[in-house]
Amino acid sequence: MKNVLSGIQPTGDLHIGNYFGAVQNWVRLQEQYHCYFCVVDYHSMTIPYKPDKLRENTWNMAFRLLACGIRTENLFIQSLVPEHTELAWILGCVASYGELTRMTQFKDKADQLKETDKDAFISTGLFTYPILQAADILIYRAHYVPVGKDQEQHLELSRNIAQRFNQQFGCDYFPLPEPLFTPTPKILSPADPTRKMSKSLGAKHYIDLFGEEAQIRKQIRSAVTDTGHTPAGEMSPGVANLFEILRACGQIDAYNALMADYQSGTLRYSDLKETVADALSALVTALRERLHHLQDNKKQVKAQIEASSAAIRERARQTLREVREIVGLPALKA
Numbered sequence: 001m002k003n004v005l006s007g008i009q010p011t012g013d014l015h016i017g018n019y020f021g022a023v024q025n026w027v028r029l030q031e032q033y034h035c036y037f038c039v040v041d042y043h044s045m046t047i048p049y050k051p052d053k054l055r056e057n058t059w060n061m062a063f064r065l066l067a068c069g070i071r072t073e074n075l076f077i078q079s080l081v082p083e084h085t086e087l088a089w090i091l092g093c094v095a096s097y098g099e100l101t102r103m104t105q106f107k108d109k110a111d112q113l114k115e116t117d118k119d120a121f122i123s124t125g126l127f128t129y130p131i132l133q134a135a136d137i138l139i140y141r142a143h144y145v146p147v148g149k150d151q152e153q154h155l156e157l158s159r160n161i162a163q164r165f166n167q168q169f170g171c172d173y174f175p176l177p178e179p180l181f182t183p184t185p186k187i188l189s190p191a192d193p194t195r196k197m198s199k200s201l202g203a204k205h206y207i208d209l210f211g212e213e214a215q216i217r218k219q220i221r222s223a224v225t226d227t228g229h230t231p232a233g234e235m236s237p238g239v240a241n242l243f244e245i246l247r248a249c250g251q252i253d254a255y256n257a258l259m260a261d262y263q264s265g266t267l268r269y270s271d272l273k274e275t276v277a278d279a280l281s282a283l284v285t286a287l288r289e290r291l292h293h294l295q296d297n298k299k300q301v302k303a304q305i306e307a308s309s310a311a312i313r314e315r316a317r318q319t320l321r322e323v324r325e326i327v328g329l330p331a332l333k334a
């Protein structure tokens with residue numbers, strides 16, 4: 001069975017864009033592959049943050065992923081496997097400075113930080129972020145990495161690092177990881193449907209997957225439908241987004257019926273919104289119930305995640321033993 005690995009940063013909430021665009025797909029991949037899914041808390045240290053908040057968000061994200069259907073044995077917290085950082089150091093000596101400087105996400109994130117504060121602190125960690133990501137993937141010798149297009153460049157870097165490592169040390173140790181671009185719905189911001197749903201845009205731009213039903217209904221009701229710039233005969237991005245959400249919720253019959261109304265020019269946006277709000281509410285209510293159940297057993301669930309992280313750590317240690325041998329470091333005593 002091939003290995004799959006992916007990671008998600010512990011931002012405070014999981015929104016429906018993350019769910020439909022990534023997590024739902026991860027849940028399905030568990031049927032076909034040996035999966036590793038990690039909450040990448042080390043990565044969240046690359047931009048300014050609060051320590052208590054980071055720890056809280058990390059556990060919250062782990063609980064949410066379980067509520068979505070990720071199996072405990074496939075889930076771990078990145079920093080509970082500190083070998084990731086050791087491998088990142090070793091890979092950093094195989095990656096070239098030049099290729100790192102070409103990473104566009106670093107430039108984008110640094111610019112974003114400077115936009116809010118022109119003297120913003122830009123850490124070296126933000127710069128070497130993709131090397132840690134390569135370590136996340138290679139430490140489990142993953143074959144496939146389900147990611148969005150925005151991670152394509154980082155994936156290519158991971159492949160290049162793996163290839164150079166194999167070449168430099170005359171071995172065939174790391175499989176070259178390939179991105180898995182499963183087509184997933186791209187959910188847009190309800191408040192500005194010209195942009196991707198994102199937490200960093202602000203509260204009205206994302207719908208919390210574990211939010212209150214009333215809040216979700218309100219957000220759908222006030223979703224922007226007409227942006228005023230849509231060429232005649234084309235569906236406006238806001239309306240298309242509502243249809244997309246409906247389809248993502250699995251409401252194909254309602255989707256087809258409302259689409260027929262749209263095409264005949266009889267669709268009332270309020271009907272579309274009500275249907276979308278109902279569909280989302282049903283989904284969110286079910287997920288919230290599962291989350292509450294996990295939270296009622298917080299201690300045990302935490303212990304299970306710690307245990308799965310420890311089990312996964314054993315695999316990472318095995319890789320490190322082999323890598324240390326290959327690159328010329330002394331063997332660690334057990």
Ligand code: TRP
Binds near residue numbers: 006132133151
């Ligand atoms: N950089 C990824 C993102 O922002 C998160 C991530 C960290 C990741 N390590 C990973 C994704 C390893 C895939 C594999 O989405």
